Amino acid sequence: MVSRRSPTARHRRLVAELNRLRKDSGLTRVEVAERIGSTDTTVWRYETGQTRPRPSDVSALTDVYGVTGEARDFLIQLAVEARRRDWWHRHRQAFKPGFDSYIGLEAEASLVRSYEPLVVPGLMQTEPYARAVVEATSVVQTPSTVEETVAVRISRQRLLHGPGDPIHLVAVLDEAVIRRRIGGGGIMTEQLEHLVHLGGLPNVEIRVLPFSAGAHPAMDGPFCLLSFPEPEDPDLLYLEQAASGLLPDAPEHVSRYASMFESLCAMALDQEASAAFIAQMARRFSTP
Template sequence: MDDMARKPLPTLRLRRLAAELRSLRSAASLSREAVEERTGITGTTLYRLETAKVRPQRRTLNSLLDLYNVTDAKAREDLHALSRKSGDPEWLQSYQSELTEQYMTYIAFEQEAREVRNFESLFVPGLLQTEAYATAVIAGVLPTATPEEVANRVRVRLQRQRLLEQQEPLRLWAVVDEAAFRRTVGGSAVMADQLRTLAERAALPHVSVQVIPFNAGAHPGMPGSFSVLSFADSADPDIVYTDSMSGDLFTDSPPAVRRHMLTFAHLQSVAVSPADSIQLLNRLVDELE
């Protein structure tokens, strides 16, 4: 059965469906080999379904639910609904040819997150960037990108920011090294506007920004930036995302999540308070102007 015609992003709903399929197979005391013998679904396909690598076709899902003796109509429809809704965010689909799979996966998870804890050492957090700053920083980081590619990436970044403007906004807690604000990206005017806008957004009730000043010395965030995404349903584990020159990395391993959460707590403790951070940002604006 061909479930791999198009590889979907591992969205939260797809992960939840995969977990349900693993649980149902375990409850039925069936190995993957036994499922293949009784349904014709290959072990490779079943593995990919159970690890959120692919989304099942309707007939495949029905075959599994029949085998696992899921007879309750509502339970079956709930699982089919998870499958139908597990696709990529619609607005993101038009950018698939330009964005890496890892970055698109991060955006898909971010769309479903309740809270993001983000530490940045060299950049203003993407969810808080102005259009001019985003344009300058993307062009600088990707020197071979065409103007059109830069513009498309900026549009994606601005679209992501709508999460902070919706009726139930994303909760964002950002801790940023002062170095990110001292680097004059795009020129003094662009940077001053970025810092002014950042101070305004940091005053929103669902946004917190803390700055780690230079005089704090060495701190546990110096090895690199990271984000921890948390979700409304406690059944959905937190996800850690790190971005580096070697590639992006996702993990929901409990030890890794605990380590990054502890690191974030340490960073909060060495940073100045949100109120003092806003004052620091305003002072930096004055210096630039």
């Protein structure tokens, strides 16, 4: 069981529970609002995640829904935890829209499945490589914002090493990720050697999708799937674009991408062959 707790993930769980309880009760939002002395708009905002309810608000809702004992205490505790601020909160102005929600959910995930066609995933980037990527892709950012973005990216990597339960990462990298020179030969050598090291960790699996695999289901672009330790929390899909990040919540979308990821794993090199290829490319980049 993952011991990490994230306000964003706690809020997601609370939203799901409040929706379930009202539907099970058979009450409309208007009826619930009347019983707690509020408005149906406020209840809607609670159920859509637009507003994080106070513990006292959740307490009133549990009275309406007839929730008592440990179940009631659990929901109120969720409200307490959901209203706390994530460690990255002070950096949120440097993020593209949607990414703040993603890293808040990533912080409580037990498994990350990532496909990347162009760059090393952020959880596995070295600092010089991360800086080169951010500088190349964030053309409107100031130098200070670049450094802030890099610092957040490196801080996220504590998920791989602890303290607490480390996240399990499975990454499928297109061969282009390994071959594309970013930041110069020295930076690439360091980055690829870092990948080899990470691939030796028990909680990290790195697979290279070779050019020889040809066409594949994920040619539309990168994606990431998050799984959580509690069965009540469904898997989550994250799609990143140049100006924003998207979190489609339709179960059929998540299922489709999960199937795509299985196909990519079947087409990719195994872990041993992937490590050998990455190490070979690291040596090539180190040659003047």
